[in-house]
Amino acid sequence: MQEALGLSIEGMHCGACVRRVTDALGKIEGVEVSSVEVGSARVAFDPKRVSAEKIAGAVNRIGFTVRSEK
Structure with missing residues (x-):
């Protein structure tokens, strides 16, 4: 069974950041x-x-900071 996870991520500023995280x-x-x-x-x-x-x-590891997991 799958679980949902939401991450609050600091350090993302643009579309390139979104692509790196994705x-x-x-x-x-x-x-x-x-x-x-x-x-x-x-x-x-x-x-x-x-x-x-x-x-x-x-x-x-790719340079962003996960501040919270929901």
């Missing part, structure tokens, strides 16, 4: 990207395959 999230096995906008992202994920912490970590 690409990073899309590469994670078990994650379906619902939407990415400047400052936030929503995904559906399989908690048996990936954790919310790993998803947030992927965003942090």
Whole structure:
């Protein structure tokens, strides 16, 4: 069963940032990207395959800061 996850992301300023976050999230096995906008992202994920912490970590690794997970 999939779970929804909303991320509040600091450091995103433009369309290129949105693409970078979308690409990073899309590469994670078990994650379906619902939407990415400047400052936030929503995904559906399989908690048996990936954790919310790993998803947030992927965003942090590309230079943005995940401030909260909803």
